[in-house]
Amino acid sequence: QVQLVESGGGLVQAGGSLRLSCAASGRTFSHSRMGWFRQAPGKEREFVAAINWSLGSTFYAESVKGRFTITTDNAGNTVYLQMNSLKPEDTAVYYCAVDVNLYIGSHYNPADYNYWGQGTQVTVSS
Numbered sequence: 001q002v003q004l005v006e007s008g009g010g011l012v013q014a015g016g017s018l019r020l021s022c023a024a025s026g027r028t029f030s031h032s033r034m035g036w037f038r039q040a041p042g043k044e045r046e047f048v049a050a051i052n053w054s055l056g057s058t059f060y061a062e063s064v065k066g067r068f069t070i071t072t073d074n075a076g077n078t079v080y081l082q083m084n085s086l087k088p089e090d091t092a093v094y095y096c097a098v099d100v101n102l103y104i105g106s107h108y109n110p111a112d113y114n115y116w117g118q119g120t121q122v123t124v125s126s
Contacts, residue, residue: 001026002025002027002115003025004023004115004116006094006119006120007020007023010122010123011123011124011125012086012124013125014087014088016086017082017083017085017086018122019081020080020122021078021079022081022096023078024077024078024096024098027100029053029098030053030054031053032100032102033051033052033099033113034050035096035098035110036094036095036096037096038094040091040092043092046061049068049069049070049081050108051070052107058070063089064083064090067086068082068083069081069084081096083122086124087124089124090122091122092121092122093121094120097116099113
C-alpha cells in the first residue's frame with residue numbers, strides 16, 4: 001500500500017523559506033511522477049510542481065517558477081519542495097501526490113494522481 005507522509009510546513013514571514021518533504025513508501029516509483037499541489041480556503045486544489053522520478057524532468061506553475069524547487073533524494077523515496085521568497089498568497093495546505101504512470105496523463109491535473117498525502121499547512125504572514 002502506497003503511503004505519502006508530508007512534513008515541513010509551518011508559519012513564516014513573507015520573504016522567508018520553508019522546505020517540505022514527502023516520504024513515499026509501498027512500491028517502486030521508477031516510472032512515477034511526483035507532484036505538489038496546494039489548496040487555499042475556498043479555492044480549488046492547484047498544481048505547484050512535479051518531477052518525473054526516473055527522468056528527472058521538472059515542471060512548475062507560473063506562480064512559483066523561480067522561487068520553488070522540486071527535488072528527490074538519491075534513494076528515490078523522498079521528494080522535497082524548497083520554497084523561497086514566500087508570499088502571503090502561497091498560504092495553503094500543501095499536498096504531495098504520486099501518479100504511478102508518468103507516461104499517461106498530465107503533470108498538472110490532480111485527477112491523474114493516484115495517491116495523496118494528508119497535507120501540511122503553510123502560512124505566510126505579511
